[in-house]
Amino acid sequence: MRKRILAAILIAIAASLTMAASAFADEEVLVDEEIAIEMSSRFFDAVLPDKEIEVGEVVELFNADGEAVGFVAHAFEDGKQQGYVVFDKTEELGVAEFGLGEDAKSPYQLTKQNKVTSRSFSEDVFYRTGYSEYVTIDAASGLGRDVAGNSTSQKVANVATPADKRENDRSPKPEGWNDLFMSLVNVYRDYSITAVNAVSGATAYAESTVEAQTGKYACAVSAALTVCTYYVKTGGLSSLASDYNELWSLMNATVDKVENGITYGSTKKGAAGPAVKTFCAKRGKTIGYNFYLNDSWNLYKNAIDSGNMAITRGNCNDSGHAMAVVGYLQLTDKTDYSIKLNTLMVYDGWYTEQRVLNYGSPYYENKASIIFS
Structure with missing residues (x-):
């Protein structure tokens, strides 16, 4: 009898833990620039373990519908770039792509002709339009470039203006990003190669x-x-x-x-x-x-x-x-x-x-x- 009771208790505990893990996996957290830097730092700790990495120049990422889906972050050591990572909440583990080494230029840098802006809330809007396709569009002019360096426009790229940059919303939200919610487990995940x-x-x-x-x-x-x-x-x-x-x-x-x-x-x-x-x-x-x-x-x-x-x-x-x-x-x-x-x-x-x-x-x-x- 005691064995049956103990087994039932263990099954109940296991079931509750499974439900808790499932609920935890579904929970989302609001990501700002500070959290994005912490998130990227954990990633680079795994893929560049021998480097003293500082994460900088994080830029919010939007999908073609103008919805915030992630960000790109750049890794530096002693002022020299060592890589980048693109996080996208629609991907497995939230990671879309990354690059390692001093020659690794992020999709954002390529759309900006290798120039990274100093402020993540600039007028530039960084979009992901496909598997390895991105464009950066200037919100004011509607003009921009793709990763191949080709000139494009908001109309040609068929991307929507994010809500906080539309004409009827005059607030540039300098205090933070457009609403970006990402999976809690992905935000605080630790990686291993x-x-x-x-x-x-x-x-x-x-x-x-x-x-x-x-x-x-x-x-x-x-x-x-x-x-x-x-x-x-x-x-x-x-x-x-x-x-x-x-x-x-x-x-x-x-x-x-x-x-x-x-x-x-x-x-x-x-x-x-x-x-x-x-x-x-x-x-x-x-x-x-x-x-x-x-x-x-x-x-x-x-x-x-x-x-x-x-x-x-x-x-x-x-x-x-x-x-x-x-x-x-x-x-x-x-x-x-x-x-x-x-x-x-x-x-x-x-x-x-x-x-x-x-x-x-x-x-x-x-x-x-x-x-x-």
Whole structure:
């Protein structure tokens, strides 16, 4: 009898703890600049454990509807930038992406041409419009830039003005941010790196460089060229035009549009596999590949661990986007290792900085992969 009573008590305690944890997970907290800095500091303690990091220049992040969803924070050591992180409450563990190292420029910096504002409540409005797509719009003029450095506008980007910057609300709210509520567990989470690896030696070219040298651009062709530079020796910038045109032809790229003298193209899923194989074979290197319509994070992990590269392709805002994969990193919750954040280290084709993107993002759908061997 006592054993049955004890068992019943333990079951009741376990059930109450489960309900409490569930309720706690659903609770949200109002995030201001101070909390954002504390939140980012815990993140950088995990990913940059050997650095004495100070977090600065935190900028609030909005979705296309003008709703506050997160922020970007920049990490510094002795005045030199060491990385960035973008938090978005719609993502797993609240992390959208991050970058590490002195060359890691945040999406916000790229939209500002690498210039970070000193005040987070400036007239600039920082939006996330897709998986790895962001724009910064000046609230007064409605003009801005995207991460590729292209000029855009509020109308073209199709983003709404946040409530506190609309004409009928004259208060700029200098005392804090627009209402940003984030999961309590994500705000106070401590992280641990449980798996990380990357290959080195690949070369990426910015979209602007490709366009200037070739008069063309297609993200899948750029991803394929980055992979080729890892496996074979190319002529660098001097042969960029001929290499790009060769892959464009091998991938049977079709013209989507011609704008400002630049031809923009697209390719079929999987086209990069045989194209890279042929390109490398002509230069004396035999490689293989496999194409997966139903990919998984472990496919990329296994490829990198074997010393190879991959290409990931998925739908972002109803259009396909391909990126070269050079590594992976897995973060877990320090108190519960079953809670994981799987990321991919990629060159996205728009610029040369490496980004670490959340693989499980709701912004990135219908994923397919090409795994090289």
